[in-house]
Amino acid sequence: MWASTHNDTLKEKMSAVVSALSSCQKKMGTGYLSAFPSELFDRFEAIKPVWAPYYTIHKILAGLLDQYTFANDAQALDMTTWMVEYFYNRVQNVIRTHTVERHWLSLNEETGGMNDVLYRLFAITGNPKHLLLAHLFDKPCFLGLLAVQADDISGFHANTHIPIVIGSQMRYEVTGDPLYKTISTFFMDIVNSSHSYATGGTSVSEFWSDPKRLASTLQTENEESCTTYNMLKVSRHLFRWTKEVAYADYYERALTNGVLGIQRGTEPGVMIYMLPQGRGVSKAVSYHKWGTPFNSFWCCYGTGIESFSKLGDSIYFEEEGSIPSLYIIQYVSSTLDWKSGKIVLNQKVIPVVSSDPYLRVTLTASSKEGSEQLSTLNLRIPIWTSSKGAKATLNAQNLDLPAPGSFLQVKWSGGDKLTLNLPISIRTEQIKDDRPEYASVRAILYGPYLLSGYSNGDWNIKTGSTGSDADWISPVPAAYNNHLVTFSQESGESTFVLTNMNQTIRMEKFPKAGTDAAIRATFRLIFDDTLEKISSIEEAIGKTVMLESFDYPGMVLVQQGTENNLVVTDPPKDTATSSFGIVHGLDGKDNSVSLESVTQKGCYIYSGVNYSSSVGMKLSCNSSSSSSEAGFSQATSFTMNNGLSAYHPISFVAKGGSRNYLMVPLQSVRDESYSVYYNMQP
Secondary structure (H helix, E strand, O other): OOOHHHHHHHHHHHHHHHHHHHHHHHHHOOOOOOOOOOOOHHHHHHHOOOEEEOHHHHHHHHHHHHHHHOOOOHHHHHHHHHHHHHHHHHHHOOOHOOOOOHHHHHHHOOOOHHHHHHHHHHHHHOHHHHHHHHHOOHHHHHHHHOOOOOOOOOOEEEHHHHHHHHHHHHHHHHOOHHHHHHHHHHHHHHHHHHHEEOOOOEEEOOOOOOOOEEHHHHHOOEEEEHHHHHHHHHHHHHHHHHHHHHHHHHHHHHHHHHHOOOOOOOOOOEEEEEOOOOOEEEEOEOOOOOOOOOOOOOOOHHHHHHHOOOOOOOOOOEOOOOOOEEEEEEOOOOOEOOOOOEEEEEEEEOEEOOOOOOOEEEEEEEEOOOOOOOOEEEEOOEEEEEEEEOEEEEEOOOOOOHHHHHHEEEOOOOOOOEEEEEEEEEEEEEEOEEEEEEEOEEEEEEEEEEEEEEEOOOEEEEOOOOOOHOOOOEEHHHHHHHHEEEEEEEEEEEEEEEEEOOEEEEEEEEEOOOOHHHHHEEEEEEEEOOOOOOOOOHHHHOOOOEEOOOOOOOEEEOOOOOEEOOOOEOOOOOOOHEEEEEEEEEOOOOOOEEEOOOOOOOOOEEEOOOOOOOOOOOEOOOOOOOOOHHHHHHOOOOOEEOOOOOOOOEEEEEOOOOOOOEEEHHOOOOOOOOOOOEEEOO
């Protein structure tokens, strides 16, 4: 983050942390540096139960080495080499006292990216001890399988072994041995083809399952967050070496769907360990659930915090040459001070919405004072777009666009302006499972965004027989957010809200935003005049409406006669039984409304008087009510506020067998129950 921003406050904090750790290391006097005692390594070397001490050591070493690499902190490099000398001696002692096989056996415990950081250190110091120790953390029993190109990773702990592959990539960069480039290329291929979900993530309960058998793995314990963090590193290295768009496409997919949604909304320090992908799952309901800001610090907290601190990483890649060349592989609003190109590049991306199916990007460049430099831009044309309708212009002149899955190459200099409009469409992807009975299990994507549908386990979608997406899925108009309401009522010492509970209407305790209860307490006003538009919910007073359940799109609140429960179901042919007039509240209070039946004047949606827990709702008339007039007025009056939930800018309605689904990007979901995969049939 500091390397991108050069923020002085960050610099001061970085230096203070390094200085404090140096004091600790000097006081211990051996080179060892960790918050836990070195006795844990005695247990590690004796093959006794211990929880991954080298995993933490790698993080400390990597952080110190970054301080030297990016901030030129010589003290951090001295600390790193002293630590490595300590562990070099420990490993050598194990090999001398026992055998090298004993050392290999100890690596069955998770060691993080020890080989990676040691190869990086060797590239700086040239010390052969650092190279030898890196080799000793390469875990040949795993890399050997990949070297002979065997898809035999099932049963391996994913996040133990992905960092080993990252280390092998650094071995290739440091030594030039092509075997290790081949290893990581093959590894990426088999994970993508056989072991990854539509998010780009991998693993179930932290392990790899059988190849192309993922339909049996869908549950709450899918995709450990650390694995996605590390797979991004693998793909980044491969893109740097090959410039293949497929690796950039993967990076976008995994970042968009597997990283950006692991924090609960904008709440700092509230993150998840696993990303559930079963039917009717919730990020809040798994073994770890959401963490807490101050009392959780799993491995996925460390990688999660790092992921959000480096969102500017891997947007731009520079290629040296007589004419400077820049690869733009992620479309993110950002500014780049490109020193080789002698320009300041500004990238502006209009947020993607479902109602305008295009990715719209504008790039402008301003020359640095006194410089005129011709350069080359290479812009990724994602595999998910289409040539039909795509358009690129340079200084208002149309450019010929290459096919999706390649780069648009443009020569340009300061003062130029480039625009890029890329079509986005709905597409479906079959789950990676080659058994015929799972051929209909598919994920739904909109460009790079994986869509999830609010669902408690329902997963049947009817696509129709014409093959047209319009038969089964449609975007939610942006104006609909103005029509979302929540009706609340005070009773006793609590606030209750009108709620769709399993297609019956009840009053439930006021919920927290981002929960199932919040979406069940949100309704869309459908006006008698379908062309009606309002800019605020107050304009709805005096109008006739139907109340559509937010999480059951297409279903509305329906009367079943007086003193009978209200239900949520498909609109009846006679819409009068599902129509209500929004009138000023019978209790006479400001900002109060009542919902009067259109077919039975004087009859209103009625809760009860002085209730203290969940209560069923019915249609009741003043003339037949057992309540006093004041009690009746109280029980039929509500506060109408903006909906507790809102449509995401990317929202669709998909047609199901027995119900419809509101589809939103998985990254936007908080505690709500959802499904990622659907059984899609004509």
